[in-house]
Amino acid sequence: MKKMPRVLFTVAMVFLFAASASAQICSTFDTGLDGWTCDTSGCSWAATGGNPDGYLRFDEGGDSTTQAVAPGTFWGDWSDLDGIGNIFYDHRIISEGTGVFGYSPYYVRIAGPGGSAEWVGDTPSGATDWVLIAAPLVESEWTVTSGTWSALLADVTDLRIRIEQVTNSGGANDEVDGIDNVCLHTKSGPCSRTAEASTYGSSPAYGPADLGVHSIYFLIPVGTLVMLRIRRRKR
Secondary structure (H helix, E strand, C coil), X not given: CCCCCHHHHHHHHHHHHHHHHHCCEEECCXXXXXXXXXXXXXXXXXXXXXXXXXXXXXXXXXXXXXXXXXXXXXXXXXXXXXXXXXXXXXEEEEECCCCEEEECCCEEEEEECCEEEEEXXXXXXXXXXXXXXXXXXXXXXXXXXXXXXXXXXXXXXXXXXXXXXXXXXXXXXXXXXXXXXXXXXXXXCCCCHHHHHHHCCCCXXXXXXXXXXXXXXXXXXXXXXXXXXXXXXXX
């Protein structure tokens, strides 16, 4: 059996590295809810007004307990993301409603057969524009409420994000909140459009199926080296 030429082997490894470096799970809500639900009533899909395009919208008054529940596409073994991953999402308090009593901090919960954990972020103080929230997958940033951190990450079967941030006395449709661009990704590559604006400048946004968006950053320099190697061989 002939060995693969070194140049072809190099190119193949570059493509494999690029694909793995840019792999991600992301819901942009551009065409629908992407399988997301909420643990109470009041959630729906809005085709416009997101960051940009569609988003997961919450309309309701009352307590601040409603959480958005991720679909099964986000479940699985997160062990490889331990210490280097983030749960990114964009959140907006569009209307805080009437009779405001207070605000709840940004909150994410993950759970599975191996345990459960909660992450608590900053607390908003009023209506906001789209705000990028990043919950780092670092054990010290979370409160493990059952099991162990490593056992939990080995099999995540539940991801929930607080969408209702305001406690008020208003009636139905009084408070309005939104979530957009929920992504599970490494620290070096947030796929939220808000994050992209600050990290990648004017780069176009990318979504669930885009596994090679940033591959070009790896392919260009390595591809140049491969071409130089071919030229040297011809000499």
